[in-house]
Amino acid sequence: MSFGIRRRFVASAACALAAAAGQTLASGSGENIIIIADPLNAESMYVANYYRAARNVPAENVLYFSPGADDYQAFVAWNLKALETLIAERGIQNQADYIVLMPGSPFYIDAPGLVSDGCSPVRRFSISGAYSTAFVADEVLGGVSSNFNNRYARNTFTMVRFDSETTYFAGSPSSDPNAQRYYIGAMLGYTGERGNTLQEILDNVDRSVAADFTRPAGTFYFCETSDQTRSAPRHNTFNNVIAQIESQGGAGSHEFRQMPRNEDDVLCVLTGAAVLDIPGANMTILPGAYADHLTSYGAMFDNQNQTKISDWIREGATASVGAVEEPCNYAGKFTHARSMVYYHQGASMGESIFRALNFTPFQGLLYGDPMCRLFDYPVTVTVQDPPTDPASGGVEISPTGQTDKPGNFVFDYEVVVDNRRMDADFALPLEVDTTQLEDGWHDLRVFGYDTSTIRSLGVWQGELIINNHGRSAELASVSGTSGDLSTTFVFDARSVAGGTGAPVEIRLVQHDRVLAAASGCEATLEVAGVQLGAGDSDIHAEALFADGMRVRSAPIRVSVDYTEGTPGGSVPDVFQSTVWVGDATEAFVSVPYLFDDASDALTFEIIDAPAQAAIVAGPDGPYRLLRPDGQASGFDVMTYRVTASSGQSAVGRVVLVYDRHPLDIDANGSFDLEDLYAIHAAPADANLDGVVDNADVRFLEATLRCGEARDVSSR
Structure with a gap:
């Protein structure tokens, strides 16, 4: 099963759970x-x-x-x-x-x-x-x-x-x-x-x-x-x-x-x-x-x-x-x-x-602020024995709750993972089916609702680390975690595949938005403070696999002062990144870039539109809304360029995957040794940068080191 599709299944399953709970x-x-x-x-x-x-x-x-x-x-x-x-x-x-x-x-x-x-x-x-x-x-x-x-x-x-x-x-x-x-x-x-x-x-x-x-x-x-x-x-x-x-x-x-x-x-x-x-x-x-x-x-x-x-x-x-x-x-x-x-x-x-x-x-x-609840009563939720070790299969959640609201009590509960509803009921325990989720780190929250007409709620928050496939991601700060808008923050990101196929991409993610990316399973990646925005942000490493699974690391908190700092004066840098579109009728695509000058006005130009998707007319910022053709299949590429007063970037690439990642040669849902052998035997654009060159060989070698951990030449 493709995890690009499975993410949407979770939302549908959650609707069914809510209906079953009758609330x-x-x-x-x-x-x-x-x-x-x-x-x-x-x-x-x-x-x-x-x-x-x-x-x-x-x-x-x-x-x-x-x-x-x-x-x-x-x-x-x-x-x-x-x-x-x-x-x-x-x-x-x-x-x-x-x-x-x-x-x-x-x-x-x-x-x-x-x-x-x-x-x-x-x-x-x-x-x-x-x-x-x-x-x-x-x-x-x-x-x-x-x-x-x-x-x-x-x-x-x-x-x-x-x-x-x-x-x-x-x-x-x-x-x-x-x-x-x-x-x-x-x-x-x-x-x-x-x-x-x-x-x-x-x-x-x-x-x-x-x-x-x-x-x-x-x-x-x-x-x-x-x-x-x-x-x-x-x-x-x-x-x-x-x-x-x-x-x-x-x-x-x-x-x-x-x-x-x-x-x-x-x-x-x-x-x-x-x-x-x-x-x-x-x-x-x-x-x-x-x-x-x-x-x-x-x-x-x-x-x-x-x-x-x-x-x-x-x-x-x-x-x-x-x-x-x-x-x-x-x-x-x-x-x-x-x-x-x-x-x-x-x-x-x-x-x-x-x-x-x-x-x-x-x-x-x-x-x-529309969320102020001046006259509401707080609800307190606690979870008995929350999950602490990497979890697999079904995970039971046993919450309790209380409220000070006169004549009311906490009656029913809901558990969400990454704010997606997994179970909701008054009958406990609640259950999270982790097989419907990606490996790696997740935000776990449990809501408790009282019996009033307002349905006042309280929230317990923790984390859930999932390991059903042996996949994980790690993130380490190289440059420190505080600075200003012009600071370039540097991170080492890597992923471990655990014998279930190698990652095809490693990237930095803020609030589900890709900031920087590289082919393979490990890279040193950079992002500027102005791209994160002033204030506190949680940054993750995210590994993308050929089946669409996105595996995240635990977050690192980055703090950015609301001061412009001293920009470096460089031209913008761009990346190659992948978006798993699946069978969606529309796809929102971010175009990652690196630039450190908050006072400069950037322009984002699409050089080559995707062959199997239309770009919906709209804003021309670092994102596009795409509408795939009804028969879109395989993969597609969109290229772009970023221009600042200091000059133009190189050409960036976004690979759009509709039903099979291009590195999954044998179409088994995994980028594994069989795919590596096929690519090695017939030179190909392994890193999907549009050119067949020595960089493809280096990509294959790096993939072997952190993917299957075996050498193609040994066979």
């Missing part, structure tokens, strides 16, 4: 966050690493591509397809609920003529709204009204947990043909004009994470103003909402002014005004708070008029929502006051806002 699991932790970062934007990369560490987001959930597009049609054709492809390739469909965009993203997508509105034309979608509507994009392209219902919302005080795999109708999970799926999209921060500074965004992340589960005493302030255009869409709901919050043990206040003043307990400000002097109110906005002011240009950062939602973040709020263009003031377009009821019940910030938004969020930008 739909809640969102609400770092495992549910998808981070999208622009790999050519140093600020975006820094915040991505920072947020990933703060929220303990699994490596598989970090995606690298430019989040924006020229218009919504291009966004659907490329960005949403790239998102879908990467989530499927990594097998994390069960966990992906929140799409969080880093600074460096545009705050809107041009979308004229798609949404009708008799009051004010809709020409823009917020970037968060564009990702939220991923599953209804076809309907949007066909034309909808601005009051297109959000089917997760319902005008009730009962919270329903959010899950992107669930279809909702009238606010409840449903199999109705009109039910819809969604993501919760959010923009963590914007550092362009009238946005927030980088430090303000990082500070907000720190405040938000620290606020989780604190359930502070404080007051939700609902402010009715004399500005009827901005206040009237929701101020008639304030009294009922306050009564509900008070019935839950909280405190609310119906204010008849623009903002609370001289108050030190602000958990929320919902007001209606175009211009506010927020610092002048002399109020203390508590960590984890929400605030907005329902105005026309609150998130229209390219318009100097009116107060921006970034001002709320600057003053201490965790999240806000604002319009990216002039909206008609239909109440359904804006955050309903009942969102704070859900928030006070323990739902996440993002769930609370989305549950209370009656219309699809075309123009509203959700800004800040």
Whole structure:
């Protein structure tokens, strides 16, 4: 069996396991966050690493591509397809609920003529709204009204947990043909004009994470103003909402002014005004708070008029929502006051806002951290006798859990490996079938869920080392593990095959992204700090085998300062790497390179397109989205070049494998002695660099040393 195909089987098997367990699991932790970062934007990369560490987001959930597009049609054709492809390739469909965009993203997508509105034309979608509507994009392209219902919302005080795999109708999970799926999209921060500074965004992340589960005493302030255009869409709901919050043990206040003043307990400000002097109110906005002011240009950062939602973040709020263009003031377009009821019940910030938004969020930008769980109760999960030695076959996991939430207990559990669901049930022990996974190091996590409607969860984290085939990988730092953006980090990477066929490639990987690669089983590989991004990153060695299995080493933590340093002035370097495509209808392909100057603008040019796959029109960064032909077979090659102000790179190569690796001559799923004999007998391009030369002989010799450990000439 090809492991290029087996990785996708795991995701399908996981869906069957969840169905057998009879449950739909809640969102609400770092495992549910998808981070999208622009790999050519140093600020975006820094915040991505920072947020990933703060929220303990699994490596598989970090995606690298430019989040924006020229218009919504291009966004659907490329960005949403790239998102879908990467989530499927990594097998994390069960966990992906929140799409969080880093600074460096545009705050809107041009979308004229798609949404009708008799009051004010809709020409823009917020970037968060564009990702939220991923599953209804076809309907949007066909034309909808601005009051297109959000089917997760319902005008009730009962919270329903959010899950992107669930279809909702009238606010409840449903199999109705009109039910819809969604993501919760959010923009963590914007550092362009009238946005927030980088430090303000990082500070907000720190405040938000620290606020989780604190359930502070404080007051939700609902402010009715004399500005009827901005206040009237929701101020008639304030009294009922306050009564509900008070019935839950909280405190609310119906204010008849623009903002609370001289108050030190602000958990929320919902007001209606175009211009506010927020610092002048002399109020203390508590960590984890929400605030907005329902105005026309609150998130229209390219318009100097009116107060921006970034001002709320600057003053201490965790999240806000604002319009990216002039909206008609239909109440359904804006955050309903009942969102704070859900928030006070323990739902996440993002769930609370989305549950209370009656219309699809075309123009509203959700800004800040959507994952803050200010009023939730923590769940503690422990695992008895977790696996410590290399495992094979079936591994049993026996968790226990507890919660402080009154009247609730931890009822069921889930085990994920590399954030892919392996088992989920209330009957214990859980089991991981390691034969469905690759050899080597894996991230092991166990979730415990309580019995509340919020489905609060806790996470235990460890590691799982698998040895079913005798394959392993090792990584050692040569140059040290700290530096700045211009530092070149050097690693020795190697793999042991264990008699099951030699590796065909060894590479460096960050968050499931190939950074550098070499043919064979061992190499010294380099990557620059700017490519990793500032902050902390976990780097692995990864060995690729001819059956598609990817075997990883334990990670090495690398820390990069957000300083430019002194670039070396060299031209970019490129690599030859392999992508196992299998029978996928689309493949996301990274093109690895080495370059150390964060201030230089790079261009990435495809020299030779693959013969059996089309390149989907889209961004031209260090990646491409490919669509293989229906009859693609064997292997294919795509070549590329990277250009900087210092000059051009050599030509890099990406080998695309559809059903059999080119070194697997006898098609037995392994690169072994029989293949080596065949290549040695008839000189061939053994290292797949496009040339038959002495380098192929050296490749064969190196393969023998760390693969089968025998000499071809002895036969």
